[in-house]
Amino acid sequence: MNLSIIISQLIQKCINTLLCQLLKLRNRHFLIVDIIIFLITPSLALFLRLDGHVVWELYKPDLANATILFLIVKLGVFWNFGFYRRYWRYASIEELTYIATLVTATVVIQTLLFNFLEYIPHVAIEKLPRSLSFIDGLLSCIFIGALRFSVRAVERVYQGRGSCNSRERVLVVGAGSAGVSLVQEMQRNPQLGFYPVAFIDDDPRKLHARIRGISVVGDRHTIPDAIHSLEIHKVIIAMPTVAGEVIREIVDICKATGTHACTLPGIHEILNGRVRLDSIRDVRIEDLLRREPIQTDIERVSQFLQRKKVLITGGGGSIGSELCRQICKCRPAEMMLIGHGENSVFVIQQELEQLIQLLKEDGKAQKYTPRIYTFIGDIRDRDRLKHAFERFQPDVIFHAAAHKHVPLMELNPPEAITNNVLGTKNLLDLALQYNVKHFVMISTDKAVNPTNVMGASKRVAEMLVLQAAQKSGLPYVAVRFGNVLGSRGSVVPTFKKQIAVGGPVTVTHPEICRYFMTIPEAVQLVLQAAVLGRTGEVLMLNMGKPVKIVDLAKELIRLSGYEVNKDIDIVFTGLRPGEKLFEELFIKGEEYEPTEHEKLLIVKNASQIIPQSLDMIVESLCQAAIKNDGNSILFLLEQVVPGYKPKYSVNNRSSTSINSDDLAKLHENILTTVNPS
Incomplete structure (x- = not known):
């Protein structure tokens, strides 16, 4: 075997071992390294402050005192504020701010102690410049921050070394918080089989920006070009708050290219605010009817x-x-x-x-x-x-x-x-x-x-x-x-069952509309x-706006992968008893x-708007219901509900009607109650 290949493999193996070991670092290891850093930074700060012209014999006693003092302050502050209970593998801007805050606190305490120690004999450190505390804090922040964020950087490198060929190439539509969180989880867990390639976003300010290492390549109208040029296998719509019309347009664009589109649930389904890969699902009719999210207190x-x-x-x-x-x-x-x-x-x-x-x-x-x-x-x-x-x-x-x-x-x-x-x-x-x-x-x-x-x-x-x-x-x-979409017996589950058996999908009337x-x-x-x-x-x-039931049926047929009136027919059956065209x-x-x-x-x-005869009519309604007298029920409902006009009588030969004299008396009582004069 070629010597250069052997050396290359050895170097590769060493790098992999080093990366693995770095990812295994725990807080006890960080503590040891931090102590070493804190012992070095005061000397380095003094070296930088004096431009390298340090007479070490002159500053040695004071520098030793300052080093011990700074070490005690830093470890005390960091330990008491839980610094060594953090998990640094997923360090973010929050952790960086946390480090900066703790270091600032140590600088303030160290500066106050500096001034206080001037008045204590034999412990004084007056030979040291007063800016030493600030420079020491800055160096400490840089070193401990770099150490911790190197774990995150190494993890990204380590993840990127895995093969991308075995993973589905994903185009993420939406470069907002949901889309970024989704990409972050894909990058963190390559074993899940998704490889994010690029973002699509309609915000022109994000165009060509790089987010988590991948680029925003265009708006929704450039999806076909992006799919072909980037060899995309799947499109994920990561916009849980966008209107249904936008979802519908993106789904249609993806279908035209023959690429499968998935989505995150709507905001009402992500009540805990978290976005995970297991939230991804096929586009449903609820997504296409989505409105602006409701703000609930x-x-x-x-x-x-x-x-x-x-x-x-x-x-x-x-x-x-x-x-x-x-x-x-x-x-x-x-x-x-x-x-x-x-x-x-x-x-x-x-x-x-x-x-x-x-x-x-x-x-x-x-x-x-x-x-x-x-x-x-x-x-x-x-x-x-x-x-x-x-x-x-x-x-x-x-x-x-x-x-x-x-x-x-x-x-x-x-x-x-x-x-x-x-x-x-x-x-x-x-x-x-x-x-x-x-x-x-x-x-x-x-x-x-x-x-x-x-x-x-x-x-x-x-x-x-x-x-x-x-x-x-x-x-x-x-x-x-x-x-309510998806409730038992509602149109969506009914249509899905009809589509599953090959149709036809039955709609009562081409103009019938409902609120959903x-x-x-x-x-x-x-x-x-x-x-x-x-x-x-x-x-x-x-x-919001009412939806035509026939449009609902057409969208469900398309979402199921069929063509309307080619693969699945829509049949109109006529309005059912008591049904309105428009609610x-x-x-x-x-x-x-x-x-x-x-x-x-x-x-x-x-x-x-409550009739004075309500109690009397309700009592009679319940009596009629107990006797299975449908016709009396219709009559009584007509008396108590303004505008209700039954269109037919209930033919039930087995029913026992309320006595006609009682019904006539009830009618007379109702009229007397409503018009006492």
């Missing part, structure tokens, strides 16, 4: 819920389970989850227990962790519900249990009434009996000018909440919002409403005003 919500007993109905549902997750992080004393589906309640209970275990381990982040109770029961069963109140004595109630599917409730009005109306009434009666301080009911935009039984039943439930607030003077409120929110987004605003809501108010969430947000006669939160509106006169 987390601290205020946490203060509101901290050390309270919180009861959540429908705790196993889509909204209820997310409520549980976010409330759990707000440090309540206890949480009770009420639901009649044992499997869903069991799943969220297990998830919360895991979350609580993490919170216990993170003592700095959470001082308290809540106790979790589960209660399997139906809110329609008043006796069972009363047992829960006696056992738990809640301070706050979030009422998320409800029947929500419009077509099913059109065919089953008694279920809509017993669950949405009777269940809410039971909760409110017990909340007043047990002096519950706060009550938040989750309502729907379908309660606005309803055309279906589900919406009308939720409107009646809102009235019951407002009536309870009037009676008690307590902050009982209702919160309205639209469709993500589950975390909706729940954050519900929690904010609980803080801002006052006695007897309905709060509405600002849901409405405002009710005639209601007055709206903004709140402290830009995404929340208050219906300030909601409590004034």
Whole structure:
């Protein structure tokens, strides 16, 4: 073998060994090296101060005293402030600032001691220049900083020596904090198989800048050129707060080049603020519908819920389970989850227990962790519900249990009434009996000018909440919002199932529109409403622009890798019973005003639009529901909900109608109550 090759391999081996050993340095090793540095720097400082013209015999006694003094001060300050408990492998600007702060403190102390020692005989060090302390501190800062940051530099070199051929070449779109954090983790962990090649960013100030050793090569319009010239295998969109239109455009650009695009979750899914490689996932429809991030006053919500007993109905549902997750992080004393589906309640209970275990381990982040109770029961069963109140004595109630599917409730009005109306009434009666301080009911935009039984039943439930607030003077409120992406039975999971079997995707009407929110987004605003809501108010969430369902279907088909009406067809089936083309947000006669939160509106006169006959009609509604009398339910809803006009009668031959004389008498009583004259 050639001698030069042998020498080269030996040198390479020595370098690798040196790098490995340097990466193994621990704080005890740093302490030893620091002591050596601190013993040298005073002499070096004096040498520099006197331009090398040092008569060592003249300065030797004083220099020895100063060296010992400086050593004691530095080690005392560094040790007491935890300098030797730091992990320097991931040193950053924070650590550099930390070093500079500690060295400045030592310089100040050393200077004060210098001046003080002038007055002590036989210990004086008056022959030394007064600038010695400052120069010594500067040299110490340079040496100990260089030593520690050399570990970080060596790690980068060591990582860069690995082969890049076996890793996927990645183009990161977004050179903000999320993108930089992502690149940092890729560089730190090459075994994960990602090799960051370049950044893309629309900010012209960042163009051609180098961040963590890789360049910003252009804006989103240069993505195709960058993919081809840099041989990119994957594009990662690292912009968790950008609008959905931007995500859609980038995804389309990547598809046109045949390159796979991934993304980080939206900001609502990164609640802990950390960005990790395991957060990367395929682009979802939620990303394409993303709006500006909602600014939630987390601290205020946490203060509101901290050390309270919180009861959540429908705790196993889509909204209820997310409520549980976010409330759990707000440090309540206890949480009770009420639901009649044992499997869903069991799943969220297990998830919360895991979350609580993490919170216990993170003592700095959470001082308290809540106790979790589960209660399997139906809110329609008043006796069972009363047992829960006696056992738990809640301070706050979030009422998320409800029947929500419009077509099913059109065919089953008694279920809509017993669950949405009777269940809410039971909760409110017990909340007043047990002096519950706060009550938040989750309502729907379908309660606005309803055309279906589900919406009308939720409107009646809102009235019951407002009536309870009037009676008690307590902050009982209702919160309205639209469709929730990803909730059970919503259009997105339905469309995904239809696409998975090859289609067709069914849409009721080409012009049908709906308002959409993500589950975390909706729940954050519900929690904010609980803080801002006052006695007897309905709060509405600002849901942005409505989305055409057919556009939603087309985007999902494209995201699944198919072409619309070529691979997967879209079929229009016609509006279902009780379904609107367009959802409405405002009710005639209601007055709206903004709140402290830009995404929340208050219906300030909601409590004034409660019919005097409400109790009588609700009682009759519940009786009709118990007797499975759908036609009487429709009639009664028409009397109590302004603007509700049933479009058809419920044909149920097995139903037992309310006695016609009783119905006529009820109608007469309603009219008398509304128009006493």
